[in-house]
Amino acid sequence: MSAIRYELIKTCAQTGARLGRVHTPHGAIDTPTFMPVGTLASVKGVSPEELKALGAQIVLSNTYHLFLRPGHELVREAGGLHKFMNWDRPILTDSGGFQVFSLSEMRKIREEGVEFRSHLNGDKLFLSPEIATNVQNALGSDIIMAFDECPPYPAEYDYVKQSTERTSRWAERCLKAHERPDEQGLFAIVQGGMFKDLRQMSARDLTSLDFPGYAVGGLSVGEPKHLMYEMLEETVPLLPSGKPRYLMGVGSPDALVEGSMRGIDMFDCVLPTRIARNGTAMTSQGRLVVKNAKYANDFGPLDPECSCYACRNYSRAYIRHLIRADEMFGLRLTSIHNLHFLVHLMEQVREAIREDRLRDFRDEFFEKYGMADNESGF
Numbered sequence: 476m477s478a479i480r481y482e483l484i485k486t487c488a489q490t491g492a493r494l495g496r497v498h499t500p501h502g503a504i505d506t507p508t509f510m511p512v513g514t515l516a517s518v519k520g521v522s523p524e525e526l527k528a529l530g531a532q533i534v535l536s537n538t539y540h541l542f543l544r545p546g547h548e549l550v551r552e553a554g555g556l557h558k559f560m561n562w563d564r565p566i567l568t569d570s571g572g573f574q575v576f577s578l579s580e581m582r583k584i585r586e587e588g589v590e591f592r593s594h595l596n597g598d599k600l601f602l603s604p605e606i607a608t609n610v611q612n613a614l615g616s617d618i619i620m621a622f623d624e625c626p627p628y629p630a631e632y633d634y635v636k637q638s639t640e641r642t643s644r645w646a647e648r649c650l651k652a653h654e655r656p657d658e659q660g661l662f663a664i665v666q667g668g669m670f671k672d673l674r675q676m677s678a679r680d681l682t683s684l685d686f687p688g689y690a691v692g693g694l695s696v697g698e699p700k701h702l703m704y705e706m707l708e709e710t711v712p713l714l715p716s717g718k719p720r721y722l723m724g725v726g727s728p729d730a731l732v733e734g735s736m737r738g739i740d741m742f743d744c745v746l747p748t749r750i751a752r753n754g755t756a757m758t759s760q761g762r763l764v765v766k767n768a769k770y771a772n773d774f775g776p777l778d779p780e781c782s783c784y785a786c787r788n789y790s791r792a793y794i795r796h797l798i799r800a801d802e803m804f805g806l807r808l809t810s811i812h813n814l815h816f817l818v819h820l821m822e823q824v825r826e827a828i829r830e831d832r833l834r835d836f837r838d839e840f841f842e843k844y845g846m847a848d849n850e851s852g853f
C-alpha cells in the first residue's frame with residue numbers, strides 16, 4: 476500500500492484548480508498548500524510551535540544539506556527527522572539533486588551518479604539515485620523525491636534531452652532502491668527544460684512508472700514567468716488526476732495563485748524567510764521594505780489585514796528598529812509574518828476554489844497587490 480493518498484474534493488468551475496487533501500503517515504495536508512522550507516531541519520529562526528500557530532501543515536527539508544551535516548546516520552540514530560527536529564506533522568525532503576547542481580563545485584555527472592565537492596569543506600562526495608533514496612529512507616520523511624538533474628536556463632535542446640532521459644532512468648532506479656514504500660511516498664520529478672516536447676516525453680516516461688505523486692521541476696530557474704506558466708500548461712494535464720502535483724521551488728504570491736489555477740497542489744520556496752532576513756515583508760498591499768526610513772514612526776502592524784503573531788503584537792517602527800539594530804527577534808517576527816502570509820494566501824485560494832471563484836480572487840488579489848501588469852512580481 477502506498478504511504479501517500481490524494482483525495483480530490485472539488486475542482487474550481489472557473490479555473491480547473493483542485494481542492495484536495497494529501498494523506499500521509501503523519502496526517503493530512505489541505506491542498507493547494509505552501510510548504511515552509513527548513514533547509515537544515517529548521518525553518519530559520521521559527522520554532523515548530525510557531526509554525527503550527529501560523530497554520531503550516533507540512534515542512535520541507537533538504538537532503539543535500541543533511542547528508543553533509545549532521546549526516547543521515549545521525550538523524551536515523553536520533554529516531555528520524557520528525558523526532559530530531561520535534562515536528563510531528565508531515566515532512567517532505569528533496570533528493571539533493573538541485574543543490575548538487577546549484578551549490579557544489581567540480582561536479583561530474585555520470586550515468587551512475589554525480590561526483591561533487593562539498594560547498595562546506597571541499598570533501599569529495601558522491602550521490603546516486605540509490606544513495607539519495609536511501610539517505611531519505613534514513614531521514615524518514617513522509618514524502619521523498621527522486622534524484623534528478625535540473626538543467627540550467629537557458630540550455631541547449633540536445634543537452635536537456637539527454638539530461639531528461641537520464642532523469643527518467645534515475646527515477647526508475649530510485650523506485651527500485653526505495654526501502655520503505657509503505658511509510659514514505661516517492662515522488663518523481665518531471666524535467667524537460669523549456670521544451671514542450673521534452674516536458675511531454677518526461678511526463679509520459681515517469682507516469683508509466685506509477686509513482687504516488689509527481690513534481691514539476693526545473694522551473695523558476697531564471698526564465699520569464701510566462702514561460703513557466705506555458706510549461707505548466709504543457710505538463711500538468713499529462714499527470715494523473717488521482718495523484719498530488721508539486722511545483723518545486725516556487726513561492727512568490729502571484730505564482731502560487733497562478734500555479735494553483737493550473738492544477739498544482741503543493742509549492743515550496745525559501746523566498747518568505749530569505750526576504751524576511753533582508754527586512755522585507757509580503758503584505759496584502761504588496762511588498763514592504765520595513766527597514767525604510769518612512770516606517771521609523773509607523774506604529775501600525777506590518778500588514779493591517781494580517782492576524783499573525785507579529786501583526787497582532789508589534790509595530791513597523793519596532794520591527795524596523797530591531798532589524799536595524801541586528802536584533803534576532805526582528806528577523807523572527809518578519810519571518811513569522813511572511814510565512815503566515817503565504818499559508819493564509821493558500822487558505823484563501825482553497826476557499827475560492829470551494830466557491831468556484833478563483834479567477835475573480837486572482838484579479839482582486841493582483842489589483843490590490845499592485846502587480847496586475849507586473850510580470851516580475853516579487
Ligand SMILES: [Zn+2]
Pocket residue numbers: 777778781782783784785786787811812813815
Ligand atoms: Zn502578519
